[in-house]
Amino acid sequence: MKKLFFFIMLLSCAVYSQCPPTTVTLATQAQIDNFIIQYPNCTHVNNLQVVSPLGNSDITNLNGLQNITSVGTLRVSGWPIMSLAGLNSLTHVENDLLIVGTRVTSLAPLTNLTYVGRELRIDGNKVSSLAPLNNVTHFQDLFIQDAHFVNNVYTSYLPTFDLVLNVTTARIIEITTTHATHYNGLSSLTSITGYMAISGPTVTNLSGLHNLQSVAGRLSIDVSPAITSYSLSSLQHVGGNFGVGIAGTNLSFLSSLQSVGGWFLYRRSLI
Template sequence: MTPLKVITYPANGLLKNFFFLIILLLPYSILSQCPNNNITFSSQAEIDSFPILYPNCSEFDYSIFISGNDITNLNGLIGLNSIGNRLEIFDNESLVSIDGLINLSSVENLILIENNDLLTDLTGLNNILFSDSDIKIIDNDNLSSLTGLDNLVQVRSLFLTHNQKLDNLLGLNNLEYVELDLRIENNFLLSSLAGLNNLKYVAGDLRIDGAALPNFLGLDSLTNVGGTLMVKHNGNLLDFSGLEYLNSIGSLDILGNASLTNFNAINLNTSFLSYLSINSNGSLKGLYGLESIGNIINTCNINNNPSLYNLSGLNGLSNVYSISIDQNDSLINLEGLENLEVVTGFLQINHNDRLISIEHLHNVNHIYWFLTILDNQLLFSLNGLDDCNFSLLQSIYIANNPHLSDCAIQSVCNYFDIPNAIISIQNNAVGCNSPQEVADSCGILGVPEIPIEKKISVFPNPFTTSTTIEYELKEISNIQFTIYNVIG
């Protein structure tokens, strides 16, 4: 740097010297400040020049975006302590290290590390302990370690998505609390959750999807999931061991885990769920572990679990908005629903090829929306719903149950007396093959035809655009008017 030259004026020039010096120093003062808007680095040269242009920039108030084919390191950012908005590091095909962020302790909104093909770990984020930002680690093909997040204790949300070589979560050993969602999705080699051993609470959703996990060992300290525990498409998952201390969740969504056999390891102490969905788990045989669930505010879906032979494990369930039991090929009966009392929406029992009996629904006393029993090949009776009150039910649809001959249970018979009742019964066995067959079995006589009175006056008659029909109704009775043509 060239030494500053001060020009001295004759007498009484001291003040002039001072102002001239200020003018000379002004560019150096500007260089020492951070940029006053977002900054994008698209080359290594730009990274390297940052500490030269802004030698004292440590507290940056805006967003930093880093994306460039020749960027190999972030050493030029070593002076940064905080970023006021977003840090996005993406599409850097030559980046091998983010060590240059080692002094960074705070990012306010988002840390995104996405599609950096040569990056193997996260060393450089070591000073981030409590983060108010979302951290998203996505599509880094050679990332095999989360080293660098070792000191992270709390984070707003954490997404680990589609990192092809990530096989464990070591590096998250100090993480205790996630304020929103923790998503671990499509890391196909992930075979262990080791690294999450200190995680206690996820306030939002916990999603584990597309991993090679055999169990949940590593989540030994987890006690609460405030949102949905979502477990999807984990082909090697056998059971829920590792979640023994999990006692509270908001909802449960289990989908497409081909090897999952049971929930025995979990011991929930949750009486209310927002919803329960257990779908397409090919080896699932029972629902033990869910006994504490008493109320489901929205829907309960138990669908397409071909090895499930009963619903034992739902024995505590008493109230549900709607329940769908569909395409469970080995389901013989509804054991597990014997304490269910109220369905405030719909009850749907469809396409369960081996279902013989629904007698375990004997305590259901109200269904408020609609009842559908469709395509259950071996079901022969509706016994179990005998005492249910259908007075508020909008419709009944019973069809394509080839062995179902006994539909004349008391609740169905009573439903024929409900005004505007919608009853569709067809393609079942004789005795339950049409509404009329069921009505006959119920002993319901046809509605007697009431003679039509002839004391009717019509004026004018014939008419062109309008007419008036008068009739004195002396008592409650049926009235029939037939108009044969427009002239009377």
């Protein structure tokens, strides 16, 4: 009986040691490469941070994470980081996925991702397409900022907004683009339980918002003064402040609006 108990204890320890029990911070390519050697059977990490301080161009890929299928939170940040290669097996993020301030040009390694429990943030990278995230069927908060700030200059590499949402309800939607002309990929949204703020100086078509019915908090729309289509005809309720830039003074696109909980500001353009 004692031998059996000892064997079970050993087995439990072996299984537990397959993955690190706490936050994992990887700051060099050697640490990333060593992860799969040290934890060859690990498929889940509670909190994973891949960070590369400015001036350290050591990290070239994330291949040492190729066995990871799920994480609690994943943060990839640091201007020297150029690739997400190695995250191809990732399907599930329990809490937050944050890709912030990198030189990553492609989100293709995230094509298999289907679930983000809370925040999905793509902010300040060199990404040229958001389409690899089109398989995500759940998130609460979405933050998209296409421009990155380097040497006192904002630069964007995202030519269009090609993300297509697969959710009807979100808590927060905050999107800022530099070159996009439309946000058609938002057409599945019917309600926002928090707030929505979208902007883009070249956006001339917001027909992607035609199914939106309610925003519990504030709603802010800052787009091109040359906008030709809002299609907010389903919008009935804004619980907070409502600021919108319009072309002219025709408010017929708000024909279903019944209530605004805060102030309502409209003018030709808020940009």
